[in-house]
Amino acid sequence: MTELNLDEDKIKQIFKTAIVEVIQEQKEVFSDLLTEIIEDIALExxxxxxxxxxxxxxEAIFKILGTKR
Incomplete structure (x- = not known):
């Protein structure tokens, strides 16, 4: 088995490239994920x-909303 020797900067660059590719190729999936994250933060x-x-x-809440149970 071949041993890989990558420095920290090279690893960071590889991850950045991979993330950019995922965002570009899977825009809808990434957009859905980002939307979910923002909704979770707002809910929290x-x-x-x-x-x-x-x-x-x-009862007070439903009265304000104008709905009947």
Whole structure:
């Protein structure tokens, strides 16, 4: 088996090239992944903000939304 000797800069460049190729060749997949990441971050932020606010009943929420159960 052949041993590979790659320095850190060469490894970084290989990874950067691979990532750019994936982004270019799989734009839709990458876009979906990025969208999911942003949604997860927004949800986490909303949950944290909600932990420090006043508790509201389920009925009050549905009343605001104008839906009937």
């Amino acid at each position: 932020k909303a949950i944290k903000e909600g932990e420090s606010t006043e508790i509201v009943s389920r």
